[in-house]
Amino acid sequence: MNTDIIPFIRKESLHILRDKRTLLIVLLQPAVMLLLFGFAISTEVNDVRVAAVAPHRTAGVTEAVNRVAHNPNFTFYGYIQQNEIDDVLRRGDVTAVVVFADDYDRAVMQAAQGYAVNPPIQIVVDASNTNIAGTASVYLQNILLGTASAQSLFETRLLYNPQMKSAYNFVPGIMGVIFMLVCAMMTSVSIVREKEVGTMEVLLVSPVRPTKIILAKMIPYFVISCVTLAIILLISRFVLDIPMSGGIGGIVFVSLIYLALALALGLLISTFARTQIAAWMVSAVVMLMPMIMLSGMLFPIENLPLVLQPLTCAVPARWYISAMRKMMIEGLPVGAAMTELAVLCFMLLAVLGFALKKFNDKLE
Amino acid sequence: MKETAISIRELTKRFGDFTAVDRISFDVYKGEIFGFLGANGAGKTTAMRMLCGLSFPTSGSGTVAGFDVMREGEMIKRHIGYMSQRFSLYDDLTVMENIRLFAGIYNLTPYRTRRRAVELLSRLNFLGERHTLVGALPLGWKQKLAFSIATLHSPEIVFLDEPTGGVDPITRRQFWELIYEEANRGTTVFVTTHYMDEAEYCARVSIMVDGEVRALDTPAALKRQFATDSMDGVFRTIARGAKRAE
Amino acid sequence: MDVIEINRLSKRYGQVRALDEVSLSVGRGELFGLIGPDGAGKTTLFRLLTTLISPDSGAATVEGLDIVHGYRRIRELVGYMPGRFSLYPDLTVEENLNFFAALFGTHVQDAYDLVAPIYRQIEPFKNRRAGKLSGGMKQKLALSCALIHRPSVLFLDEPTTGVDAVSRSEFWDMLAGLKAKDITMLVSTPYMDEAQRCDRIALCNEGRILGIDTPAGIVSRFDSRLYAVSAGNMFTLLQATRTFEGVDACYPFGSTHHIVAGGNFDAAALDGHLKADGLQDVRIAPCMPTIEDVFIKLMQR
Numbered sequence: 013m014n015t016d017i018i019p020f021i022r023k024e025s026l027h028i029l030r031d032k033r034t035l036l037i038v039l040l041q042p043a044v045m046l047l048l049f050g051f052a053i054s055t056e057v058n059d060v061r062v063a064a065v066a067p068h069r070t071a072g073v074t075e076a077v078n079r080v081a082h083n084p085n086f087t088f089y090g091y092i093q094q095n096e097i098d099d100v101l102r103r104g105d106v107t108a109v110v111v112f113a114d115d116y117d118r119a120v121m122q123a124a125q126g127y128a129v130n131p132p133i134q135i136v137v138d139a140s141n142t143n144i145a146g147t148a149s150v151y152l153q154n155i156l157l158g159t160a161s162a163q164s165l166f167e168t169r170l171l172y173n174p175q176m177k178s179a180y181n182f183v184p185g186i187m188g189v190i191f192m193l194v195c196a197m198m199t200s201v202s203i204v205r206e207k208e209v210g211t212m213e214v215l216l217v218s219p220v221r222p223t224k225i226i227l228a229k230m231i232p233y234f235v236i237s238c239v240t241l242a243i244i245l246l247i248s249r250f251v252l253d254i255p256m257s258g259g260i261g262g263i264v265f266v267s268l269i270y271l272a273l274a275l276a277l278g279l280l281i282s283t284f285a286r287t288q289i290a291a292w293m294v295s296a297v298v299m300l301m302p303m304i305m306l307s308g309m310l311f312p313i314e315n316l317p318l319v320l321q322p323l324t325c326a327v328p329a330r331w332y333i334s335a336m337r338k339m340m341i342e343g344l345p346v347g348a349a350m351t352e353l354a355v356l357c358f359m360l361l362a363v364l365g366f367a368l369k370k371f372n373d374k375l376e
Numbered sequence: 377m378k379e380t381a382i383s384i385r386e387l388t389k390r391f392g393d394f395t396a397v398d399r400i401s402f403d404v405y406k407g408e409i410f411g412f413l414g415a416n417g418a419g420k421t422t423a424m425r426m427l428c429g430l431s432f433p434t435s436g437s438g439t440v441a442g443f444d445v446m447r448e449g450e451m452i453k454r455h456i457g458y459m460s461q462r463f464s465l466y467d468d469l470t471v472m473e474n475i476r477l478f479a480g481i482y483n484l485t486p487y488r489t490r491r492r493a494v495e496l497l498s499r500l501n502f503l504g505e506r507h508t509l510v511g512a513l514p515l516g517w518k519q520k521l522a523f524s525i526a527t528l529h530s531p532e533i534v535f536l537d538e539p540t541g542g543v544d545p546i547t548r549r550q551f552w553e554l555i556y557e558e559a560n561r562g563t564t565v566f567v568t569t570h571y572m573d574e575a576e577y578c579a580r581v582s583i584m585v586d587g588e589v590r591a592l593d594t595p596a597a598l599k600r601q602f603a604t605d606s607m608d609g610v611f612r613t614i615a616r617g618a619k620r621a622e
Numbered sequence: 623m624d625v626i627e628i629n630r631l632s633k634r635y636g637q638v639r640a641l642d643e644v645s646l647s648v649g650r651g652e653l654f655g656l657i658g659p660d661g662a663g664k665t666t667l668f669r670l671l672t673t674l675i676s677p678d679s680g681a682a683t684v685e686g687l688d689i690v691h692g693y694r695r696i697r698e699l700v701g702y703m704p705g706r707f708s709l710y711p712d713l714t715v716e717e718n719l720n721f722f723a724a725l726f727g728t729h730v731q732d733a734y735d736l737v738a739p740i741y742r743q744i745e746p747f748k749n750r751r752a753g754k755l756s757g758g759m760k761q762k763l764a765l766s767c768a769l770i771h772r773p774s775v776l777f778l779d780e781p782t783t784g785v786d787a788v789s790r791s792e793f794w795d796m797l798a799g800l801k802a803k804d805i806t807m808l809v810s811t812p813y814m815d816e817a818q819r820c821d822r823i824a825l826c827n828e829g830r831i832l833g834i835d836t837p838a839g840i841v842s843r844f845d846s847r848l849y850a851v852s853a854g855n856m857f858t859l860l861q862a863t864r865t866f867e868g869v870d871a872c873y874p875f876g877s878t879h880h881i882v883a884g885g886n887f888d889a890a891a892l893d894g895h896l897k898a899d900g901l902q903d904v905r906i907a908p909c910m911p912t913i914e915d916v917f918i919k920l921m922q923r
Binding site: 414415416417514515516541542543544545546547549552553556557559560570571572573576577594595596606608611612615616618 | 658659660661662756757758783784785786787788789790791812813814815827855856857858860873874875876877914917918921922
């Protein structure tokens with residue numbers, strides 16, 4: 013019997029529209045999370061006060077200090093003595109102190125000629141705020157490196173994220189989590205709800221094929237996720253000023269594959285969860301937690317314990333976030349994320365195949 | 377003059393414009409098995425909540441187990457027992473653990489708990505099952521156990537919400553024997569049900585329609601009054617004209 | 623060939639024999655009742671016949687189609703109303719009906735003559751969400767939805783549980799109307815008093831069938847004399863009667879206790895005995911057995 017799929021999609025859409033609170037949360041959550049991470053939990057380096065210790069104020073030292081002083085993110089506090097370092101840091105007068113070696117100029121020269129030298133600069137940072145400490149020290153290094161290497165005719169620039177705005181790095185992470193949440197959790201809960209209420213029995217007893225029931229369930233959530241994707245991309249571009257120079261087409265394409273994968277995972281969860289609570293628990297706790305921990309969203313994968321690193325390969329979000337970082341932040345074309353795309357496609361086929369096989373038209 | 381366990385006058389509950397329970401008045405005597413019937417949406421549940429001290433009436437007066445329904449909800453709760461078909465016991469606790477839990481809820485001393493537990497279990501012939509998970513017991517056993525636990529703290533009144541739905545006829549009779557025995561001891565039993573054959577077991581029944589009590593008498597008298605041979609006939613005649621459907 | 627034929631059908635869940643070698647058949651246009659408590663296997667039988675689960679052993683056919691091999695065809699022919707409320711509470715009455723029509727690839731108009739007598743009663747509330755309907759109205763909507771594709775066989779699993787007496791009676795009237803249209807129906811209920819509305823009934827308990835017959839036929843199987851006894855104190859009465867000579871069994875039965883009398887039972891002697899025990903208003907009279915009396919007797923075998 014060939015029944016039209018439209019009434020099924022209409023019915024699913026009605027379920028979603030009737031539950032206004034959930035719909036609102038699903039649509040607002042990405043915007044709120046993006047803005048929160050983007051601005052509120054900012055790890056930006058802003059107006060960091062820096063002091064310098066220099067036994068000899070040579071030309072090289074002065075130039076380096078000037079570069080720091082002229083940078084809008086830093087305020088130069090002044091030269092201090094070696095024994096004052098601890099005091100100024102403790103008092104909170106400065107966040108960082110740059111200590112130049114006696115033979116700074118000579119060491120820089122030798123380094124430029126390829127000789128191995130002892131590091132001529134030491135950066136002492138107040139690490140009580142780790143975010144600022146980390147960013148500030150990297151940032152300082154680059155500014156100072158710029159000075160030093162000017163003479164050796166090469167210049168290091170911070171590519172991709174020259175201002176090191178941390179919001180950039182969070183965007184792909186948030187995308188990875190939100191799509192998983194919306195698609196997997198909502199699809200699985202909505203299918204399991206029918207089991208719990210008892211309507212699934214009636215659906216199964218009807219001649220309609222399970223694939224149609226499933227497809228009709230997935231399409232509305234897919235549409236909602238596309239709206240979410242659009243919201244995220246718009247906020248990224250116009251509020252957070254992420255250039256996305258790698259091309260929007262590739263970003264959208266990889267995202268759609270990821271959405272489909274999340275839907276398939278939701279379907280898979282629904283085949284073994286019997287209650288809505290169970291479906292919710294599986295998607296939220298069993299899936300979401302490893303996703304946040306192991307996807308590289310919060311902690312760089314290279315920093316994880318070695319035993320955990322291979323595990324991250326099984327987390328879909330890891331591949332998606334990595335692809336998005338390449339395309340949205342580094343501005344690379346889709347070709348640079350081919351590995352990630354291939355892994356996601358493979359996962360999609362595997363999960364979907366397995367879920368469809370498990371979702372049979374009997375109650376057992 | 378018989379002693380009353382429940383005595384209410386003009387009890388009313390309004391939710392905004394909607395009068396869920398409309399000036400109901402009746403007495404339930406001590407040791408009586410009283411049936412409280414009504415169509416879907418007649419206001420049975422709301423009325424019963426007021427009697428159990430779970431919700432305060434909008435107006436009216438009355439006492440349940442000697443306490444004022446308008447003011448002493450907490451005291452009422454302490455002196456009544458409650459059992460519903462939907463929630464009775466914790467399936468993942470053993471028989472004895474359930475008993476101890478409810479004994480704790482009603483502040484029974486450890487000595488009294490032990491004594492009541494042995495009494496209850498031997499009456500039900502359950503002593504051998506006291507360490508069995510309640511979830512593993514057949515439905516009929518669960519219901520008998522639930523009733524016994526609802527009367528564990530020797531309440532003056534026990535409220536039963538559709539107590540014997542879905543059990544086999546033999547278990548059902550064992551259940552009613554327990555109720556008769558409890559009533560014989562002086563406990564008042566207040567039963568709500570949709571099932572008219574359950575109503576036949578009650579000494580007197582009231583029938584609620586559209587928030588009002590439309591009939592109250594012994595089943596035999598009601599059958600005579602409505603010239604029918606079953607409570608089903610009585611109920612249908614009275615409830616046929618119901619305007620409200622939840 | 624009968625519309626439903628069941629031959630030694632068994633189904634087991636772990637250690638529990640949900641259905642134990644059940645055999646029965648239901649003819650065209652018959653209103654057949656499965657009467658029994660929870661755990662009797664009624665729902666398991668429905669799920670087997672609606673092809674939602676597969677049997678462990680035995681066989682069954684619906685409209686001549688095997689429940690294992692012909693299950694796709696069966697699903698097109700049967701209507702099913704599961705035990706729980708099985709509609710979408712967040713959709714309106716009308717949306718539910720339209721959806722179920724779409725589910726079977728049909729339109730509400732195509733079955734209007736069949737559904738109308740039932741649906742008309744809830745049509746004034748067609749824009750109300752199904753979850754906000756009263757028990758009786760939910761039931762009518764569920765029945766309308768189950769009929770939308772003009773099934774020739776209707777499976778109704780405890781349709782009247784949790785519904786008030788007036789709505790239950792109306793529901794059975796509707797089933798009688800469908801019977802007149804030659805729809806075969808298998809209905810389950812835990813309530814003995816509903817058995818009278820069926821053409822034939824099967825008394826079930828713990829996965830087994832205790833007896834199959836017309837309601838009158840079932841009652842005629844009761845082969846003992848039966849008395850109804852009442853007195854002022856029903857509890858004392860029960861204990862006093864049980865120990866009396868010639869009483870095979872005595873159990874509460876509504877406003878009286880029923881006495882299953884043995885060969886040497888003497889009603890007058892019991893009357894004297896009870897009065898001597900101090901019981902007041904003692905009444906003993908012969909009475910007609912009901913289906914419940916038969917059920918109790920069959921269970922004790």
